[in-house]
Amino acid sequence: MDFDFSDEELAFREEVRTWLAEHVPADKAPEDGPAMRDYDLAWQRTQYDGGWAGISWPVQFGGRGLSTIEQLIWFEEYARAGAPSIGANFVGINHAGPTLIARASDGQRAAHLPPILRGDVVWCQGFSEPGAGSDLAGLQTRGEIDGDELVVTGSKVWTSFANLADYQELLVRTDRDAPKHKGITWIICDMRSPGIEVRPIRTMNRTAHFSEVFYDEVRIPLANVVGGLNEGWSVAMSTLSFERGTGFMADQVELARTVDDLIALARTTTGPDGRRPAIADEEVARRLATARAEVAALRAMTYASVSRNLRQQTPGPEASISKVFYAELQQRVGRLAMDILGHAAFDLVHDPLVGEGWPAWYLRGYGVSMGGGTPDIQRNIIAERVLGLPR
Amino acid sequence: MDLLASPEQEEIAATVAAFCAEHLSIRQLRSRIGEAAAVDPATWARLAELGWFGLGLGADQGGAGYSVVEEAFMFRELGRCLAPGPVLGAVLGARVAAACGDATRCRSILAGEALVAFGDPDAGAVVGPRLDGRLLLLDAPGSDYVVVCDTSGAALLAIGEVGPLQRLDSLDPGVRLATAEVSDLAPLHFVDAATEPVGLRAQVLVAAEAAGIAEATRDISVAYALARQQFGKPIGAHQAVKHRCADMAVAAVAASAQAFFAALALDRSSPDAAFQCASATFVATTAAMGNATRNISNHGGLGFTWEHDAHLYLKRAHLLEALLGGRAAHLCELLDAPGPLTV
Numbered sequence: 153m154d155f156d157f158s159d160e161e162l163a164f165r166e167e168v169r170t171w172l173a174e175h176v177p178a179d180k181a182p183e184d185g186p187a188m189r190d191y192d193l194a195w196q197r198t199q200y201d202g203g204w205a206g207i208s209w210p211v212q213f214g215g216r217g218l219s220t221i222e223q224l225i226w227f228e229e230y231a232r233a234g235a236p237s238i239g240a241n242f243v244g245i246n247h248a249g250p251t252l253i254a255r256a257s258d259g260q261r262a263a264h265l266p267p268i269l270r271g272d273v274v275w276c277q278g279f280s281e282p283g284a285g286s287d288l289a290g291l292q293t294r295g296e297i298d299g300d301e302l303v304v305t306g307s308k309v310w311t312s313f314a315n316l317a318d319y320q321e322l323l324v325r326t327d328r329d330a331p332k333h334k335g336i337t338w339i340i341c342d343m344r345s346p347g348i349e350v351r352p353i354r355t356m357n358r359t360a361h362f363s364e365v366f367y368d369e370v371r372i373p374l375a376n377v378v379g380g381l382n383e384g385w386s387v388a389m390s391t392l393s394f395e396r397g398t399g400f401m402a403d404q405v406e407l408a409r410t411v412d413d414l415i416a417l418a419r420t421t422t423g424p425d426g427r428r429p430a431i432a433d434e435e436v437a438r439r440l441a442t443a444r445a446e447v448a449a450l451r452a453m454t455y456a457s458v459s460r461n462l463r464q465q466t467p468g469p470e471a472s473i474s475k476v477f478y479a480e481l482q483q484r485v486g487r488l489a490m491d492i493l494g495h496a497a498f499d500l501v502h503d504p505l506v507g508e509g510w511p512a513w514y515l516r517g518y519g520v521s522m523g524g525g526t527p528d529i530q531r532n533i534i535a536e537r538v539l540g541l542p543r
Numbered sequence: 544m545d546l547l548a549s550p551e552q553e554e555i556a557a558t559v560a561a562f563c564a565e566h567l568s569i570r571q572l573r574s575r576i577g578e579a580a581a582v583d584p585a586t587w588a589r590l591a592e593l594g595w596f597g598l599g600l601g602a603d604q605g606g607a608g609y610s611v612v613e614e615a616f617m618f619r620e621l622g623r624c625l626a627p628g629p630v631l632g633a634v635l636g637a638r639v640a641a642a643c644g645d646a647t648r649c650r651s652i653l654a655g656e657a658l659v660a661f662g663d664p665d666a667g668a669v670v671g672p673r674l675d676g677r678l679l680l681l682d683a684p685g686s687d688y689v690v691v692c693d694t695s696g697a698a699l700l701a702i703g704e705v706g707p708l709q710r711l712d713s714l715d716p717g718v719r720l721a722t723a724e725v726s727d728l729a730p731l732h733f734v735d736a737a738t739e740p741v742g743l744r745a746q747v748l749v750a751a752e753a754a755g756i757a758e759a760t761r762d763i764s765v766a767y768a769l770a771r772q773q774f775g776k777p778i779g780a781h782q783a784v785k786h787r788c789a790d791m792a793v794a795a796v797a798a799s800a801q802a803f804f805a806a807l808a809l810d811r812s813s814p815d816a817a818f819q820c821a822s823a824t825f826v827a828t829t830a831a832m833g834n835a836t837r838n839i840s841n842h843g844g845l846g847f848t849w850e851h852d853a854h855l856y857l858k859r860a861h862l863l864e865a866l867l868g869g870r871a872a873h874l875c876e877l878l879d880a881p882g883p884l885t886v
């Protein structure tokens with residue numbers, strides 16, 4: 153057990169820090185729409201030009217091929233530099249790309265991986281349906297084989313960035329007689345295909361973060377199937393295990409910075425007594441201190457999972473533990489920000505220089521905790537797969 | 544960077560666990576309730592022989608040459624089985640003696656000949672070259688010395704120097720508790736925290752012990768959730784119990800991760816060591832309390848009995864949480880100490 157970084161790792165940190173200091177955009181990300189797409193893709197392109205695209209992707213697929221520990225360093229420096237959150241690039245870089253790397257054919261990889269890295273395209277994830285959320289394997293969107301095409305009919309919901317996306321990783325039911333996990337296919341869907349209708353859904357945060365997507369006999373070449381017909385469940389699981397692995401490292405590291413920002417805010421904002429700064433209020437001070445301690449523990453947990461990852465390679469169900477801890481902590485920190493702001497909490501600011509304000513960050517937490525499996529589902533995973541309790 | 548145990552550290556933990564299971568188990572804790580000392584002299588001598596008290600002291604001081612990290616591994620195991628006896632006092636007392644160049648006293652503590660009670664200062668007590676205030680003493684009967692520490696420094700005093708002991712009818716039957724007053728007393732030794740941060744070490748070891756409680760109560764709950772049947776299935780299949788167990792797992796992982804992170808920070812004298820140690824004590828004692836409480840819920844009526852161990856874990860968790868200034872003190876440090884992003 154040690155937590156010293158090697159000389160190479162320290163040099164790497166220096167390299168990352170220098171590069172980020174020179175390249176992180178001064179203006180903040182727009183909250184949604186085409187402006188957000190442009191901003192996020194431009195930032196992806198900047199990282200690509202600097203050799204920092206796909207830091208976790210293997211070099212042979214155009215990525216940077218960083219070790220988990222280097223990724224950790226990258227994310228720490230990324231948070232320190234206040235670099236933009238991954239935004240619309242999330243699915244391409246963190247879901248679809250890694251899935252293609254794990255399961256796609258050479259041709260599929262050659263066609264899709266470079267544009268993701270270059271920031272040419274946005275991907276979205278079409279998994280959840282009105283009738284299939286936590287119970288994802290209950291999905292009903294149909295895919296019927298017709299010649300060398302799959303004809304897709306049905307609907308998806310909560311699809312993040314569907315209104316901005318070029319491609320979608322789509323799960324459809326291709327065998328209705330098979331047991332529910334067996335009849336699913338993972339296919340690459342061009343979002344411009346005839347028969348697709350995207351209807352953005354406004355979130356509680358007012359942004360059009362996600363959409364409903366309707367498919368009316370959408371014809372997708374069978375050549376777009378990844379991992380084989382009816383093999384989609386295992387293909388989808390390779391994405392989820394990635395998501396539960398390093399996919400959330402950035403958020404976890406970022407939260408430490410956020411709490412320190414909040415402490416700074418509490419020193420300058422007038423507190424509940426209308427005279428002294430908020431931090432002079434005992435309750436506020438305690439809650440801030442608690443958050444700071446818990447963020448330290450989150451970091452220690454992240455370091456421990458990185459260590460486990462270095463020894464075992466594939467992320468295990470233990471990642472659900474960090475996720476539950478993170479989701480609850482993030483929400484407590486958001487609540488605290490609201491309390492510190494007092495009346496100012498009711499101004500939903502979004503400033504191109506400052507970015508998303510505290511109230512919007514707070515509200516966003518309600519969605520963040522649900523993506524990739526609700527805390528309840530994470531608890532089921534912990535209990536059944538880590539502790540061995542019965543289903 | 545590697546936050547997992549090395550094979551050697553795993554072996555230390557396994558050795559401690561095996562010895563505890565045989566000689567310092569809850570069965571022994573219970574059988575000695577009412578006895579003057581928590582551990583019989585023969586067992587104490589065995590612990591000394593095994594080198595437990597000097598695990599983190601240099602070989603030149605009679606220790607094993609490991610660090611606070613290995614001490615944390617030991618304390619996590621002690622916490623897991625609620626091992627009785629003044630081990631914390633011995634480890635910290637020997638360290639103060641060593642830091643003050645008192646090789647004779649250090650060796651007699653390491654040899655198990657002299658016993659050291661841990662003296663926890665009340666809020667408002669002064670720890671310095673002159674001591675003042677009230678102390679809560681852990682396992683004072685039979686002790687020769689008292690070690691007192693906070694974040695400013697640590698003192699070693701002879702047990703005879705503290706005022707008359709007020710024995711308490713201890714809430715925690717595994718620890719003999721007493722209070723005593725000292726007023727304007729010059730201790731045998733005092734060492735400044737800048738020279739030897741004994742107070743931070745105490746925070747790490749208490750955190751590790753608390754993490755052990757968080758883990759043990761999780762494991763006891765999981766075993767019971769598999770064994771106990773209601774409504775025709777193991778209670779662990781009922782989601783309320785299942786999710787409580789999951790929450791116990793989350794708390795235990797957080798506690799252990801932060802306890803060891805803090806141990807490493809202290810060992811390296813990182814600029815954020817004080818912050819990391821305070822975080823560890825706070826997170827781990829909170830986890831121990833939370834898990835001890837959930838463990839009682841998971842056991843139904845059995846959890847309320849004297850016969851079941853659940854209350855022993857709860858009471859020890861309360862005691863650990865109250866030590867070293869308690870939650871309020873840790874929280875004060877947490878807000879102002881330089882953290883990882885500011886260093």
Ligand SMILES: Cc1cc2nc3c(=O)[nH]c(=O)nc-3n(C[C@H](O)[C@H](O)[C@H](O)COP(=O)(O)OP(=O)(O)OC[C@H]3O[C@@H](n4cnc5c(N)ncnc54)[C@H](O)[C@@H]3O)c2cc1C
Binds near residue numbers: 309310532
């Ligand atoms: C911001 C955001 C972005 C998202 N982006 C995407 C995306 O890009 N692509 C995509 O496919 N999906 C996306 N989702 C959907 C997300 O994956 C689902 O919302 C989530 O899996 C829950 O499904 P549901 O909404 O149908 O809720 P339900 O599954 O209906 O759950 C409702 C409640 O019941 C609980 N519950 C359900 N089953 C169980 C059980 N077995 N045990 C205990 N409790 C249970 C849940 O925890 C929850 O509290 C997104 C969601 C959000 C909030």
